[in-house]
Amino acid sequence: MDHGVLRETIRNLWEGDALAGLSEFVSIPALSPAFDGLWASNGHLHAAVEHVRKWLAARPVPGLTVEAVKLPGRTPVLLLEAPGTGSDGTTVIYGHLDKQPAAGEWSPGLDPWIPVLKDGRLYGRGAGDDGYAAYAAGAALEALHRAGGRYGRTVVLLETCEESGSPDLAAYLDHLRDRIGAVSLVICLDVAGGDYERLWLATSLRGIAFLDLTVRVLESGVHSGHSSGLVASSFRVVRQLLDRLEDSRTGEMLLPELRVDVPPDRLAEIREAVAEGGLRPELPMTPGVRLAADDPVELVLNNTWRTTLSVTGASGLPSLVDAGNVLRPYTGLKLSFRLPPTADAEVALSAIRTALTTDVPYGAQVSIERAAGAGGWNAPPLAPWLVSTLDKVSHEVFGRPWRAIGLGGTIPFLGLFARAYPDAQFVVTGPRGPGNNAHVPDEWLHLEQTARVTEAVAHILSQRP
Template structure:
C-alpha cells in the first residue's frame, strides 16, 4: 500500500468535500427521539440520513450498496456495504457511528450557534460535528483512501443509527433484522468516543453501566404545620437519608452493597497508571474555587470515574423553592437516583439489590415508592489479538508520533454492550478524534479537524492490517 497516497487522499478529502458536507450536516437539527417526540413527522432524522446517503453514493466506492433500512415504528438506519478488496479473511468489519444529536443545551458563545457551522482555529463548531457526524465521513474516507492507495480491507459494513443519544433502543432490533446480511463479524470499529488529548491515538477499553430510579418516601397524606407535627412524625427527608445510608458511605462515597462493587482487572489498572504517569486523563471540570476533588491521588480519581459505582442525586420533587418554603412538615420527598456502575456489573442485578435495600424494613413504616427503574450494563473490551496489538503500536507511532494509550470511560454507551453480546468473537477498536474541551452535549460543541484526519488514517491502516491477518 502507498502510505503517502493514503495520507494525502485522507487529508485532501477532509479539507474539501468531507468538511463541506459535514458542515451542511451540522445545519440539520436532527434531535434524537428522546428530545423530539415528533421526530417522525418533523423529518429531521430522515433529512440527516438522506444527507449522508447522498454523500456515500457520491463517493462511488467499488461495489458499494447504500440502503436506508426502516423497521415499523423505529428510527431509520443507514447502511453501507462494501465487498472485500484483497482480503484473506472472510470476516466482516462493522464501522459504527450515529446521526442523531443532542439539543442545543443553552446559550452558545457569541458568533456560534448549534445549527450554524463555523470553522475557526482548526475546529468545526456546531451541534453534531463531533458527536457524531464525523463518523460516517471518516469511515467512507478511510475506505476510499484504501482503494486509491492500493490497500486491502475485508468485507465492510458501515452502520449509522439515529437513536444513540436516546440509548439506542432500536439498535437491537436492527442487528437482529440484519444478522444474516451483516454476517460473521471479526472487527468492530466504533467512532464515537473521546480521548485524553489530541496528541495520540486513544482507545476506550471499558465503559461504565448505569442504573437509575425515582425514590419517593411519603409520611403524610398532606402537609402539616411544622409546629404542630415535628417530633411526632419523622420528616420524609430524614427517612430518605437513612435509606441512602444503606447504599453509600456519605463520608467517602463508597458503596455498601456488595452487588455494586467489583475487583478491578489488573490490565485496566495498568492502563490507568501508565496514562496518568504520562500526564494524561486530567479532567477539565468547572470546579468551584476552593473545592477539593474527592481524592488527591490521580489514579484513584480515574478509577472512581471508570471502575467504581457512584451515586448522584439528579433531581428532586416535593421540595418547594427556597423562596416559597414555609414552616411545613412536607408529606413526601422524591429523589432521582442515578448510579454509574462498573463495566462488569449486571445492571439488572444492581437494580434488584438497590430496590431491595430501599424497600425492606423501612424506618417508621414510611411508604416507599420506586418509579421508572431502568439500567444498562457496561462494557469491558476483550483482550487484543496479537495482530491488532502490533498494528496499534506501529500505526500510532507512524501516524501520531506517539504511542497509543487506553482509557476507561465513565459514561454509558449501551450499543457497545449490545455489540459485544451480538459479536462475541470480534475485536474492538473504540476510538475517535474528540478530546478535552470538545463540548459534546453542551454549548459550543466542536470537532478537532487535524485529529480527525489522523484518526481516519489510523482506521484505514487498521482495516488494511485486519484484511491480511
C-alpha cells in the first residue's frame, strides 16, 4: 500500500468532496424520532439517508453497493457493502444520521441548519454527531482502493434513531444478520476523546436509569400559615427519600446495586491518560465554583465508573415570581441516574424503586412513572494484532501514543453490538473532543482531527487479520 497516496486521498476528500457532502447533510433537519413525531411524513430522515446514499455510491470502490433498508413502521438504515480484497470475516463500521434539535440560540453568524466553515471547524447540527461517520467510512475505503491497500469485507451500517435510544436497531441487526455475516471487528465512529492531539479509544460507557418521582401530601394547596407544621412539606419528604439513595455531601450512592468494582485495566487506563495531561474538561463553570474532587483520577472515575444522580426536571414548583405563601400539594422530580458500565440496569432500577416507595415518611403518596433503563458497555480485551496496529497508527498518523478512556454517557447500540457479535474486537473512536458542543448550540467538527481519524480507520481496516 502506498501510504502517501492514502494520506493524500483522505486529505483531498476532507478538503473537497467529503466536506461538501457533509456540509449539505448539515442543512437537512433530520431530527431523531424522539424530537419529531411526524418524522415519517416530514421525510427529513429519508432525505438524509438518500443524500448520504448517493455520496457513498459514488465512491470508486470495486464491488461497492449501497442500499437504504426500510422495515415497516421503523426508521430506515443505510447499508454499504464492500467485498474487500483480503481476509475472511466482516468489519462493521457504525454511524448514525439522525440529529438532535437546535437546542437553543446559536452564536451570531451560526445556525444549526446552515453549514459554516470557520477556523478549521465545520459548524452545524449533525456535523460532529454523527454525520461525519458516513463520509469518514467512505473516504477510508476510497483511499485504500486508490493506494492499493488490501482490506477484508466491510459493511457500513448507518441508523437513523440513535438519538432516540436506537429502538429500531435490534430489529435491523436481526433482519440483516445473514447479509452482515460473521463480524470480527466493529468500528464505531460516534464518541469523543480527551483532546485533539492523539487517537482516543472509548473502552466503556455508563448505563442509565431514569424515572419521574412524585410525592403528594395534599389534594390541593393550602395557605402555609394554616398548614405548615401540621403537614410535612412534600419537598421535605422528597429530600428524605433521596437521602436513601445518595449521600448529599459526597454524591456517593448508598445502594449496593448502584456500585461496582472498577476493573484494574480500566483504572490503569485512567491513570495513564491523566498522567499525560489528557482528559481536560472544558465546562462552562460559574466563576468560583470548584469541581467535585481535586484528584483528576477521582474526577474521571466519577464520570465513567460511578453512579451519579441528576435532577433534570421538576413539577409542582411555581416560578419564583409566581410563588406565594402556599404549602404545595406535591413535588415532582425527574431523576436521572448514570450507572457504572457493568451494573445491571434492571436490578438498579428495581432497587431504586423499592427505596423510594417503601415505608414512606408520614405515609405520603409516592408515584413513579416513565421508569426505564439501559445497560452500559465494557469493551473486551484488545487482541495483540489490534494493539500493535494502534501503536503503529498512532506513531505514523498522530505522532503520539493512543490512549483509552471510559465515557460518561450511554450509547445503547454498543450493548446491542456486543451481544450480537460476542467474538468481535471493538474500536470505538471519533474526532470529537473537548468543547465540541454535541447536543447543544454551536456544534462543530474538528476537520484536521477528522482527517487523522479517517486515516487511522483506513490503516486498521488494512491490518485486520
